[in-house]
Amino acid sequence: MLPFNNLIVTDRNSQVSIAAQISDQIIRLIRDGVVVPGALLPATRILAGLIGVNRKTINKAYEDLLDQEWIESVPRQGFRVKANLPLIKPRSFHPVNKFEQTDRQQPVFIEKDEIPKLSKRRIPDYELLVTDGLPDYRLTPHNDMQREYRKHLDNKALNRATYFLDQGGHPSLKNATASFLNSSRGLNVAEENVLITRGGQMAIYLAITLLVGRGDEVVATEPNYVFADEAFLNAGAVINRIGVDEDGMIIEEFEKILEEKQIKMLYVAPHHHHPTTVTMSSERRLKLLQLMSRYDFWVIEDDYDYDYHHSNRPILPLSTSCHNGKIIYVGSYSKLLGPSVRLGFMISAPKLIQRALHLKRLFDLKGDVFNEYVLAQMIMSGALDRHIQNVNRIYASRCVLMAQLLREKLGGKVSFSIPQGGLALWVKFHEKYDLKQLIRKAAEQGLHLIGNACFNPASPHNNSIRLGFASLIEGEIIRVTDILYQLLS
Numbered sequence: 358m359l360p361f362n363n364l365i366v367t368d369r370n371s372q373v374s375i376a377a378q379i380s381d382q383i384i385r386l387i388r389d390g391v392v393v394p395g396a397l398l399p400a401t402r403i404l405a406g407l408i409g410v411n412r413k414t415i416n417k418a419y420e421d422l423l424d425q426e427w428i429e430s431v432p433r434q435g436f437r438v439k440a441n442l443p444l445i446k447p448r449s450f451h452p453v454n455k456f457e458q459t460d461r462q463q464p465v466f467i468e469k470d471e472i473p474k475l476s477k478r479r480i481p482d483y484e485l486l487v488t489d490g491l492p493d494y495r496l497t498p499h500n501d502m503q504r505e506y507r508k509h510l511d512n513k514a515l516n517r518a519t520y521f522l523d524q525g526g527h528p529s530l531k532n533a534t535a536s537f538l539n540s541s542r543g544l545n546v547a548e549e550n551v552l553i554t555r556g557g558q559m560a561i562y563l564a565i566t567l568l569v570g571r572g573d574e575v576v577a578t579e580p581n582y583v584f585a586d587e588a589f590l591n592a593g594a595v596i597n598r599i600g601v602d603e604d605g606m607i608i609e610e611f612e613k614i615l616e617e618k619q620i621k622m623l624y625v626a627p628h629h630h631h632p633t634t635v636t637m638s639s640e641r642r643l644k645l646l647q648l649m650s651r652y653d654f655w656v657i658e659d660d661y662d663y664d665y666h667h668s669n670r671p672i673l674p675l676s677t678s679c680h681n682g683k684i685i686y687v688g689s690y691s692k693l694l695g696p697s698v699r700l701g702f703m704i705s706a707p708k709l710i711q712r713a714l715h716l717k718r719l720f721d722l723k724g725d726v727f728n729e730y731v732l733a734q735m736i737m738s739g740a741l742d743r744h745i746q747n748v749n750r751i752y753a754s755r756c757v758l759m760a761q762l763l764r765e766k767l768g769g770k771v772s773f774s775i776p777q778g779g780l781a782l783w784v785k786f787h788e789k790y791d792l793k794q795l796i797r798k799a800a801e802q803g804l805h806l807i808g809n810a811c812f813n814p815a816s817p818h819n820n821s822i823r824l825g826f827a828s829l830i831e832g833e834i835i836r837v838t839d840i841l842y843q844l845l846s
Contacts, residue, residue, distance in 0.1 A: 395439075525714045565657070
């Protein structure tokens with residue numbers, strides 16, 4: 358409740374009645390936007406007690422407001438400000454937004470080109486959502502997580518840890534992450550090499566912000582993970598583009614750029630390239646490591662979808678090879694546990710990890726201690742490994758179903774390859790179909806395609822989009838392909 362005892366002040370020496378003073382001040386509060394249209398007013402007895410007047414005085418003030426049509430009586434609720442104020446008040450009345458700035462007060466922003474515009478429209482729960490390749494929130498292991506929460510809620514040491522500055526993650530999760538990455542990826546790292554972040558994107562941002570300055574030349578693929586591009590642009594870097602084919606980034610194009618320019622950093626997702634889903638071949642990985650040794654540039658290796666492999670074991674990361682500490686390995690637990698679990702990691706040399714921690718503290722002082730500790734217990738108990746094995750089988754079957762239905766229903770209208778793993782298909786539509794128009798028409802039918810798409814006519818991937826299958830159950834996959842069939846027929 359608003360502090361009406363401070364907002365409404367009566368003067369008993371005034372020639373204006375107390376009731377009129379109260380009603381006038383409530384009107385002023387409504388005009389100023391302090392009391393907004395549709396807001397409930399305090400009950401007469403409560404307001405009388407707050408401002409120290411007789412309840413009959415408040416009744417008279419409210420009657421005055423009712424007569425002027427500022428408020429209305431609501432059965433069993435009391436009085437509330439009318440949502441649509443009458444013409445005499447006037448109908449165009451809008452409360453003043455205190456955060457709105459006049460032209461004279463406008464701040465000077467640092468200009469950042471090509472910042473993506475975020476959609477403000479809310480998608481109804483009953484409509485279909487095809488993501489960029491996110492896991493199914495319905496498969497998040499809530500029972501395992503809640504069991505650990507309940508077990509440790511009264512842990513004194515854990516609760517006291519919430520008082521202190523973030524140390525790069527709770528020690529238990531830093532150790533568990535090192536163990537997890539060593540056993541599954543062969544990284545051979547220790548606690549001092551680990552920084553726990555709020556998802557993988559924070560790790561990408563930290564690495565780029567620390568090492569890349571304005572005017573520095575960097576390299577990324579075309580198309581590429583859009584928010585890695587945005588982090589580069591935010592740092593003021595100049596992005597050089599190289600192509601992607603069925604074997605991953607085209608290493609010959611990269612080598613040509615290296616011969617001509619001083620490159621500061623490369624961003625690459627070799628296991629499952631985003632957005633095309635392709636896996637970088639062993640030959641190209643070896644060549645990339647040779648180029649690193651020759652030209653001495655930094656590499657951000659994105660762990661994207663590493664644990665989701667449907668038919669075979671994944672190729673080990675670049676980071677398992679000798680790279681003289683020039684690779685920064687980043688990844689996210691959100692892809693394993695669910696989109697709402699915002700935990701990721703950054704792996705690098707201890708000095709760089711400490712610098713990243715200082716930067717992280719500028720916008721994230723405290724870690725998510727309980728979530729970090731719960732995840733650490735799940736890793737060490739084997740619960741995370743069991744969860745990964747379980748969802749891998751489910752996502753593999755959804756991948757097969759989505760691919761089968763797209764081929765049966767859309768035939769020559771689309772083309773794609775089934776990836777070795779991951780949570781999405783990279784689908785190219787025939788050039789006679791306008792993908793932008795298709796996305797708009799699909800939304801009108803209750804199908805929202807929000808995955809990363811390529812609309813670059815100069816790219817062989819033009820008119821392509823990521824269709825995430827992992828977050829869709831069988832019936833939803835059928836509905837998605839049925840709507841696409843109807844729109845393309």
